[in-house]
Amino acid sequence: MPxxxxxxxxxxxxxxxxxxxxxxxxxxxxxxxxxxxxxTGKSMxxxxxxxxxxxxxxxxxxxxxxxxxxxxxxxxxYCANRNQNYDIYSIPVEGGKETRLTTTNGLDDGPEYSPDxxxxxxxxxxxGSMKIWRMTxxxxxxxxxxxxxxxxxxxxPSPDGRWLVFVSYEGSxxxxxxxxxxxxxxxxxxxxxxEPQILAKLFGGQGTMNVPSWSPDSSEIxxxxxxxxxxx
Numbered sequence: 001m002p003x004x005x006x007x008x009x010x011x012x013x014x015x016x017x018x019x020x021x022x023x024x025x026x027x028x029x030x031x032x033x034x035x036x037x038x039x040t041g042k043s044m045x046x047x048x049x050x051x052x053x054x055x056x057x058x059x060x061x062x063x064x065x066x067x068x069x070x071x072x073x074x075x076x077x078y079c080a081n082r083n084q085n086y087d088i089y090s091i092p093v094e095g096g097k098e099t100r101l102t103t104t105n106g107l108d109d110g111p112e113y114s115p116d117x118x119x120x121x122x123x124x125x126x127x128g129s130m131k132i133w134r135m136t137x138x139x140x141x142x143x144x145x146x147x148x149x150x151x152x153x154x155x156x157p158s159p160d161g162r163w164l165v166f167v168s169y170e171g172s173x174x175x176x177x178x179x180x181x182x183x184x185x186x187x188x189x190x191x192x193x194x195e196p197q198i199l200a201k202l203f204g205g206q207g208t209m210n211v212p213s214w215s216p217d218s219s220e221i222x223x224x225x226x227x228x229x230x231x232x
Contacts, residue, residue, distance in 0.1 A: 003215075011032070011050075011051070011052040012052035012053070013034065013036075013048060013052060013053075013055060014048070014053065014054040014055055015038055015039070015054070015055070016034060016036040016038050016046060016055045017036075017038055018036055018037045018038045019034050019035065019036045020035050020036070020037070020043060020065070021207045021210050021211065022034075022035040022043070022065040022066045022067060022078075022210060022211055023035060023066060023211060024066065024067075024068075024069065024211045024212050025050060025069075026050075026069055026073050026093075027069060027071055027072075027073055028073060029050060030049070030050055031047050031048070031049060031050060031093075032047065032048055032049070032050050033045060033046070033047050033058075033066045033069065033076060034046050034047075034048070034055065034066070035064065035065050035066045035078075036055065037062075037063075039057075040062050042062035042063040043062060043063040043064055043065050044057060044058075044059050044062045044063070044064055045057075045058045045059040045064050045065075045066045045076065045078060045091075046058060047093065056095075057095065058076065058091060058093070058094075058095045059078070059080070059091060059095075059098065060095075060097075060098065061080065061082065061098070063080065063081050064078050064079075064080040064089070065078055065079045065080070065109075066078045066211075067079060067109075067110055067111050067112055067210075067211060068111050068112035068113050068120070068212070069093075069113070070113050070117055070137075071113060071115060071116065071117045072117060073093060074092065074093055075090050075091070075092060075093060076090065076091050076092075076093055077089070077090045077101070077111040077112070077113065077120060078090075078091070078111065079108065079109045079110065079111065080098070082100070085105065085106075086106075086107045086108060086109060087100055087101070087102045087103065087104075087108050088100075088101045088102045088108045088109075088111045088120070088122055088139075089101060099139075100139075101120070101135070101138070101139030102122075102124070102135075102139060102142075104124070104126045105126075106124070106125040106126055106176065107124070107125050107130075107175075107176045108122055108123075108124045108125075108126070109122065109123050109124075109153070109154075110122050110123045110153060110154040110155065110210070112155065112156055112157065112212060113137070113157075114134075114157050114161060114191070115157060115158075115159055115160070115161045116161065117137060118136065118137060119134050119135065119136060119137065120134070120135055120136075120137055120139075121133070121134050121145075121155040121156075121157055121164060122134075122135070122155070123152060123153050123154060123155065123166075124142075125175045125176050126142075127144060128175070129151060129171070129175050130151040130152055130153060130169075130175045130176065131144055131145070131146045131147065131152055132144075132145045132146040132152045132155045132164065132166055133145060143193075145164070145189070145193045146166075146189070146196060148196070149171040150168040150169060150170065150171055150185070150187075151168065151169040151170070151171060151173050151174075151175055151178075152166050152167070152168050152169075152187075153166060153167045153168075153169070153178050154166055154167055154209055154210050154211075156209065156211075156212055156213055156214060156221070157191055157214075158191070158214050158218040159214055159216055159217070159218045160218040161191055162190065162191055162218070163188055163189070163190065163191055163218070164188065164189055164190075164191050165186060165187070165188050165199065165209070165213070165214070165221055166186070166187055166209075167184055167185070167186060167187075167204075167205075167208050167209050168184060168185045168186075168187050168196075169182060169184055169205070170182075170183070178205060178206050179205050179206055180204070180205045180206040180207065180226065181203070181204075181205060181226060181228065182203070182204070182205040183201065183202075183203055184201075184202060184203075184204050184205050184208060185198050185199075185200065185201050185202075186198075186199045186200045186202070186208075186209065186221070186223060187199060199221075200223075202223075202225040203225055203226050203227065203228075204223070204224060204225045204226050205226075207224050208223050208224050208225065209221070209222075209223045209224070
């Protein structure tokens with residue numbers, strides 16, 4: 001749909017008709033990555049031309065949920081459940097062998113590359129609460145970036161590399177859960193760490209800002225808020 005608003009246009013995605021909200025575009029704008037469960041009943045990652053087309057299977061196993069694309073266009077990063085544990089993995093954009101990047105018990109989710117490709121930002125419960133973390137692109141040197149009373153999800157670095165925006169739930173929400181229909185905040189902090197500031201308070205949660213949402217000039221973000229309405 002146009003950034004200024006207007007009617008949405010359907011992108012044809014072939015057999016893939018059960019696409020979830022974990023999707024996004026390559027840096028050059030030519031290719032779309034989607035997460036779809038039509039084939040297996042569990043989410044798998046596919047790519048297709050930005051204008052639409054027949055999806056090409058990338059991940060060999062399910063469930064896999066796309067979250068990030070390396071700046072050079074060669075690698076995808078995603079959250080996947082393997083052996084009853086959710087960790088972060090990478091895979092060549094043309095498919096092949098996946099590489100496990102995190103190994104701690106509990107949920108690691110929402111991986112996204114820094115604009116220079118040096119780091120991957122993600123959220124993790126490894127400290128006991130859901131917090132924003134950063135590691136090098138090979139999975140080493142994990143560093144915790146948030147530490148207050150909230151449960152923090154889905155950090156998105158700005159294209160200019162200066163900022164992170166993320167979704168925060170109240171501390172009463174289970175650390176490994178990101179439900180819908182909750183009062184949440186969108187917060188921002190310097191990419192290298194610091195004190196988070198509130199950008200917006202809204203009714204939302206799951207789907208509010210799961211994947212890259214910055215404008216190319218780093219001046220705006222896109223997000224989804226909800227309203228509950230009575231059934232007709």
